[in-house]
Amino acid sequence: MLGRADLILFSVSAILTIDTLASAASMGVSWFTWWGMTMTLFFIPYGLMMAELGAAWPAEGGLYVWVREAMGPRWGSLAAWFYWINMTYWTASVYMVFAGTFHSIFLAPGLPAHLREGTGATWLQAGIAIVLTWLTVAVGVIRLGVSKWLPSLGGVVKVAIFLGLGGLGLASLRGGRPPANAFAAAELLPHWGDSLTFLPVLVYNALGFELMSSAGEEMRDPQRDVPRVILVSGLVIAAVYTLGVMGILLAVPLGELSIVTGTWDALQVLGRQWGTAGGTLVLLLGIGFLYACVANIVTWSLGVNRLAAAAAAEGAMPRLLGRLHPRFQTPYMAFVVMGAIATVLLVGNATLSHRADNVFWMIFKLSGVCFLVSYLMVFPAFVILRRRRADQPRPYRMPGGALVAWPAATFCWLFIAGSTLLFFKPAPTADDAAGAVRESWLLVGETLATLIVGLLLMPKGAKAPETTGRDTPPARPSR
DSSP: OBOHHHHHHHHHHHHOOSTTHHHHHTTGGGHHHHHHHHIIIIIHHHHHHHHHHHHHSOSSOHHHHHHHHHHOHHHHHHHHHHHHHHHHHHHHHHHHHHHHHHIIIIIGGGSOHHHHSHHHHHHHHHHHHHHHHHHHHHHHHHOTTOTTHHHHHHHHHHHHHHHHHHHHHHHHHHTTOOOSSOOOHHHHSOOSSHHHHHHHHHHHHHOOHHHHHTTGGGBSOHHHHHHHHHHHHHHHHHHHHHHHHHHHHHHSOGGGOOTTTHHHHHHHHHHGGGHHHHHHHHHHHHHHHHHHHHHHHHHHHHHHHHHHHHHHHTTSSOGGGGOOOTTTOSOHHHHHHHHHHHHHHHHHHHHHOSOHHHHHHHHHHHHHHHHHHHHHTHHHHHHHHHHHTTTSOOSSOOTTHHHHHHHHHHHHHHHHHHHHHHTTSOOTTSSSHHHHHHHHHHHHHHHHHHHHHHHHHSOTTOOOOSSSSOSOOOOOOOO
16 A cells, blocks of 8 residues: 555656756746746646546546546547657657757767757757667567666656755855856746746646556545645655756856756756866766656656557557557557657757757647647546546545535646647747747647647547446556
């Protein structure tokens, strides 16, 4: 049985996201206020709702099962499609972060000028990302027994990096080094501007509670433990993210902060004050950052592609994605299609831009939109299941009854919808104003294309399985 400490560690590992840490820090000092508002107004009610759904339908399957149970197989199919396709897009974006950091640590000092920056560096990093993508496909097909230890070790490494950033940043202040950005009270006030471009990242970074909630049947006392777990894990997550962002903002001026290599840049600056020992620590944290990126993608792809295969077996996604390898019995075609789409995205965006950070941000925005769209179906499903499936056993129930559940679900839906729309705001990473507008329209086109393809691929004969949702596909691993 899972105790309170187990659930707290589970949730912290699931929700901590390292590849977007520099993007979050790009909001500047106002991030701290925005983050506090997000954790208070969205994170807590969202967590309580996910806990109820997961406790009522605890066999792994997450939002795909909830939407299917509430709104029917076609809506479940659409949720599964956006959830799966987000993974293929996210793979490309995370590996661009890996490639940029790897380039900065190991390659740039010994490369000719045309490969250190600009178009040459962008193509080099895109190439590294493509190689990693197909290595992930190979690992997913063969499995190699990595699914058990990668997420746990990855979670420990992520926490170490966040704490390392915060600890080094505070040590630099105590050592007399002035902060790279002004931490004045006026800067804490939320303001409209470029910070809004990165605001959806905060919501994106707060998602992941459905992973813990899928273990409802294994909790000792969910009605008592879940609210406390959400409160404690929320405080831990808020504190760890705060330390990470603070460390970056103490080290790197906003005008020089790269959303791709910002975490490594901050570690380098903060480690210099400690000489050789600091350099060794920073290098280890940098290598840990690279490991965490790979661990995130490998473990997520294992879970999401299994979900896609199970949905395909039910007729809710294209049968191709459910095809199993004859020897390894893994959903190998789901991995191959994932690799092909990620490769096309990397090549296409590297062709359109000579900046690696722009390539990352454009692909990440597409991934983020699809990820958030899949959640837009979850909050209506929560309300519908409360009404239509009131007889379903719920080891944990969100307190307050319908008077709390309906407004909370509506507010969280609006929060997700607003964040989704903000992803279409012109990107500050674009080459110029015209390019930013063009990229926004490109994102609109890519999102519509993703929706249309999902509708076209939706099996016309999809029908709900004869279950109560308890023999469903596996939930996602930690992001």
